[in-house]
Amino acid sequence: MLVKICGITTREAAIAAVEAGADFIGFVFAESKRKITPAKAAEIAKNVPVSVKKVGVFVNEKPLVMREIASEVGLDFIQLHGDESSVTAESLPVEIIKALPAEKQLLAQHDDYPCDYLLVDTPSKSVRGGTGKTFDWDVLNEWKTNKKLILAGGLTPENVQQAIKKVKPVGVDVSSGVETDGKKDIEKIRQFIKRAKEREDEKHENIHHAQFTR
Numbered sequence: 001m002l003v004k005i006c007g008i009t010t011r012e013a014a015i016a017a018v019e020a021g022a023d024f025i026g027f028v029f030a031e032s033k034r035k036i037t038p039a040k041a042a043e044i045a046k047n048v049p050v051s052v053k054k055v056g057v058f059v060n061e062k063p064l065v066m067r068e069i070a071s072e073v074g075l076d077f078i079q080l081h082g083d084e085s086s087v088t089a090e091s092l093p094v095e096i097i098k099a100l101p102a103e104k105q106l107l108a109q110h111d112d113y114p115c116d117y118l119l120v121d122t123p124s125k126s127v128r129g130g131t132g133k134t135f136d137w138d139v140l141n142e143w144k145t146n147k148k149l150i151l152a153g154g155l156t157p158e159n160v161q162q163a164i165k166k167v168k169p170v171g172v173d174v175s176s177g178v179e180t181d182g183k184k185d186i187e188k189i190r191q192f193i194k195r196a197k198e199r200e201d202e203k204h205e206n207i208h209h210a211q212f213t214r
């Protein structure tokens, strides 16, 4: 099970995520209480092993700005969390995670979107991500796709195993659920990754993208 810890703003949180076995760490460059400057993200990223992928989260940012930040920070992935077109996604020089709210119609419309992973998150009218709220996971079981799915939205150390069992994604993503009083909590990061990866033995035979390949 791939694990992405998002909204990293400190070296301590990055180290905790890396040591606990995270596969991706995410830096939010969009408007957010977790927004980080490219310079600070670059400083943190330079101490992260190459095996842990660095993801930059953007919402409707100009492609030129995304390219500059990707180069400055050494991003491996760009996570598009807004209404970015396929053309924008294809113009970017790194791998793409496309984030979508869990709405049936929207998911269906993105079947051919050029991305390496689809991250499905909780819909919200006011903020684009990091809500800390779950959605009805059954929406995903009615959705047929050949995309690799990352499940996000309100995951916690307590509910992540249940979520994996029900949705069978290739990866899980968390931000609020590993925070205490709005700050990343080292112990929660460790617990989240441990529990997500504990189900490792049961994976592969029936992960979401394989189950629904047409």
Ligand SMILES: O=C(O)c1ccccc1NCC(=O)[C@H](O)[C@H](O)COP(=O)(O)O
Pocket (backbone or CB within 6 Å): 006, 007, 026, 028, 030, 031, 032, 033, 034, 057, 059, 081, 121, 127, 128, 129, 130, 131, 132, 133, 152, 153, 154, 155, 173, 174, 175, 176, 177
């Ligand atoms: O985290 C944010 O504040 C944020 C703001 C704007 C766009 C995206 C954002 N986060 C993206 C993520 O990948 C989060 O991990 C994902 O939305 C899940 O968040 P949470 O429900 O808090 O675990």
